[in-house]
Amino acid sequence: MSPGPAAVLTLGDGDRVFVKAMSTAASASSHRLYQQEADILRIIPAIVPAARLRAVVECGDWIALVLDAVAGQVAGPPWTTTAVIAAAGVCAAVADVRAPTGVPAVVERLPDLDGWTKLARGRASLSDWESRHIERLAAVTTGWRHWTSGPHLSHHDVRGDNIIIRAGDGRAVLVDWGYASHGAPWLDRALLAADVVAAGHEDGTDTARHQALELLSDQPAEAARFVIAQAGMWRRNSTLPPHPGMPTHRRWQHQRAIALQPLIEDLLPLIPT
Structure with missing residues (x-):
């Protein structure tokens, strides 16, 4: 549903995370949607059944969300x-x-x-x-x-x-x-x-x-x-x-x-x- 990469990554310590990224060049509206999602995941209570946000990485016109990988x-x-x-x-x-x-x-x-x-x-x-x-x-x-x-x-x-x-x-x-x-x-x-x-x-x-x-x-x-x-x-x-x-x-x-x-x-x- 979005024109950007999404993947489960294995880190050096063996941990697994889900990462999705978007650039404004690919889709300004999707980039804005990822920003909205990060804002929401920072404030919703832990009891909500959602993947935990690990980090948000911004580089140039790119944004990447790093979340728990749900098996x-x-x-x-x-x-x-x-x-x-x-x-x-x-x-x-x-x-x-x-x-x-x-x-x-x-x-x-x-x-x-x-x-x-x-x-x-x-x-x-x-x-x-x-x-x-x-x-x-x-x-x-x-x-x-x-x-x-x-x-x-x-x-x-x-x-x-x-x-x-x-x-x-x-x-x-x-x-x-x-x-x-x-x-x-x-x-x-x-x-x-x-x-x-x-x-x-x-x-x-x-x-x-x-x-x-x-x-x-x-x-x-x-x-x-x-x-x-x-x-x-x-x-x-x-x-x-x-x-x-x-x-x-x-x-x-x-x-x-x-x-x-x-x-x-x-x-x-x-x-x-």
């Missing part, structure tokens, strides 16, 4: 039922933490979830499915700046490739904290539900939808609204010019938005009008 496997894609359960546990653990001073509000990390509203203004770009649902999609995502707010810590970039299932105990660890924020306690669980469907499950699309609905079943309606808003953000952003150094990212966003359509059809009847 294990990424949760996906594709997702497995075991990985979904572990990921749900880590999302709950993070939500139980009150964000420390210095962690920004969610609205500052993802400042635009008005994708469906913006797409409604240019209907020529909409698919048949989107044209049929656009008014409802825009309506249920209105007011997100209010209903996403809260004091709870959120990783806010929950995807299978940002979760490592540790070898040995099977517990999950969240990595890539550049988008961390404070907000409603259900934010990461909603993002998990969206990723299980968008990234795919080893047992197929029906299992993915079923497990996503289970993840949302005991959450407020705003969690479902947020999943729909995320799809709108991805769909609208997929129409924008490519990111520097990331020529496939817009296609990835479009594919995720399309993959979420069946789940959205499940969720819309559950949201009060």
Whole structure:
């Protein structure tokens, strides 16, 4: 997801660390994201299941983050039922933490979830499915700046490739904290539900939808609204010019938005009008 090197390195004393680096020349936005991540990792409590920051190295227009290497496997894609359960546990653990001073509000990390509203203004770009649902999609995502707010810590970039299932105990660890924020306690669980469907499950699309609905079943309606808003953000952003150094990212966003359509059809009847 970033145009820079990332590697597990073995040090002279046999210790292992994970290092990722970025230059402003390759991507100014990714460089800034790494700076944000370093700031977050310095202040989040030790109880948060994250890889510990060892050092930050800056040289010229480069920044490198040195972190503990977590032994294990990424949760996906594709997702497995075991990985979904572990990921749900880590999302709950993070939500139980009150964000420390210095962690920004969610609205500052993802400042635009008005994708469906913006797409409604240019209907020529909409698919048949989107044209049929656009008014409802825009309506249920209105007011997100209010209903996403809260004091709870959120990783806010929950995807299978940002979760490592540790070898040995099977517990999950969240990595890539550049988008961390404070907000409603259900934010990461909603993002998990969206990723299980968008990234795919080893047992197929029906299992993915079923497990996503289970993840949302005991959450407020705003969690479902947020999943729909995320799809709108991805769909609208997929129409924008490519990111520097990331020529496939817009296609990835479009594919995720399309993959979420069946789940959205499940969720819309559950949201009060």
